[in-house]
Amino acid sequence: MKSLTLRLLAPLLAFGLLASAHTAQAENLPISAFYGHFQGSGVAENSDSLYFGVTVRDLDVRISPEAPGFYVEWTSVIRSGGDPNNPDVRKRTQRMSFLPSRKPGVFNAVGAQDPRSPEGLGWTSINERTLTVHVMRITATGGYVIQTYDRTLEGTGMRLKFTNVSNGEPKRQVDARLVKVGN
Secondary structure: OHHHHHHHHHHHHHHHHHHHHHHOOOOOOOHHHHOEEEEEEEEEEEOOHHHHOOEEEEEEEEEEEEOOEEEEEEEEEEEEEEEOOEEEEEEEEEEEEEEEOOOOOEEEEEEEEEOOOOOEEEEEEEEOOEEEEEEEEEOOOOOEEEEEEEEEEEOOEEEEEEEEEEOOEEEEEEEEEEEEEEO
8 A cells, every 4th residue: 555655645745846946046156156257259230230140249248356345357359340351450358346235136336326327327237147337328319328247157158148238229249158268
């Protein structure tokens, strides 16, 4: 009888364990899991990509502790236009420092707390394996621009998804893969 009961209950127990494992929410990684130096490249698309193609970007990202919080520094090297054998090259570096907020996994940008300022309003949050940085700016005409950088840890590096939205309209998107090259 025990054998029959176990055979009948085993599938129900297994289903219950699978269902509870599936519904269990994954834990957010600590910020220290994102620390490191990452390099890679990606493709940028914008609203004109259908007509003018896409651009390739080389990317360099550093995420490091900075008491009492951390900083994120990212450099984009954009090659576009000009002679295909000697394209125009632009390099842009940004750095933001973050401090813990009252809410776990959410950090406020240092000095970027006014969307009307050139620095904008910045904050970051961690959702499972993704560190997301948001920067919002109000334009001179009263519109807005929101830039979002999703940096998701994967294997030996991270995947970067960048979106730039202006007044609710997607303007640019970058999808890149980066490899961890140092701490």
